Amino acid sequence: MKFITKYKSENYDIRVGEIKFIILHYTAMKSLDETIKHLCEPSSKVSCHYLVTKNGEIYQFISSEKRAWHAGDSYWKAIKDINSLSIGIELENSGHHIDFEEYTSNQIYALMDLIKDLKIQYNIKKTNILGHSDVAPLRKMDPGEKFPWHILEKNNLVYLPKINKFILNNSPNQDDIEKYKINLKNIGYKLPKNDHNSDYFIKTNRAFQMHFQQDFISNLPNFNTIMLAQKYVEEIID
Ligand SMILES: [Zn+2]
Structure with a gap:
């Protein structure tokens, strides 16, 4: 895959453990320039491995082998240091607090190509591809309800449960x-x-x-x- 590597982030340290998760984010910023600056400047103390833009370009800021700082205080299946065990992918999108526009198809297809490669390289399970909101629900809402998990599921990249939905008259007890x-x-x-x-x-x-x-x-x-x-x-x- 082709990555844009002209911007580097020093906001990383050493992984403790092996990669088993991919965590998806939205950038929650108005412009791409602003986003790149934020993810690469040392004072922000945040980063990610990859950023997928609306037109389907992929920036790589940090080697997958390093521990990027994207998940923060998080938890999944008793694991707390999600950063150590995950690859962080940001999707260019202004998010719930600005416009929360639709993700673009170029963006989603580029993301799926990236996930396909990472899944093979690191043997990542479908159920370990998660949103930031899954691992930090109190603090985070990304990538949000507009993120098309169903397209990833159709492409055999993630797991989604399927049920016959009922028309509901009453509430659960x-x-x-x-x-x-x-x-x-x-x-x-x-x-x-x-x-x-x-x-x-x-x-x-x-x-x-x-x-x-x-x-x-x-x-x-x-x-x-x-x-x-x-x-x-x-x-x-x-
Ligand atoms: Zn996030």
Whole structure:
């Protein structure tokens, strides 16, 4: 693959452990120039390995062998140092707090080519390709509900649970919610025991929906949300 390598970031250190995740982000900035500057200037203390632009160009700032600083305080399946075990890919998009425009097809096809290569090179599992919001749901919403996970799934790059969706007249009861929470934990999310209306549960639920139920983003799950999580746990054996 062709990468643009004229910009380098020194915002990295040494990995502790082997690569097993790819974490997807949006840049949340207005311009590409601003983004590149931010990811490369030492004072920002953030970086990523790759940046995929709207026109499908890919910048590489840091070797995949190094530990880039993109995930921050994060968690997945009891792993806390996600940066050590992941490759961070930024997608040029202004994000929820600005315009949150659609991702472009050039961008998504370039991203998929990159993921195909990385998956083979590092033997990364479909279920270990995650959004920043999956590993840091309290702080982050990227890449957001407009990110087309279904296109990656069609190209055999990621896993998505599929269910026959129901038209819903009622809401899940407390038992359903408790089972859903257990499933979220088994999938990989961090979820301490607490009231289901808490901020933590709301944001984790929204992170799950932004990834797996993009047509229904809400503070609480509906029955389809709960069935999707159940299906995930039934189908995926790690
Ligand atoms: Zn991010």
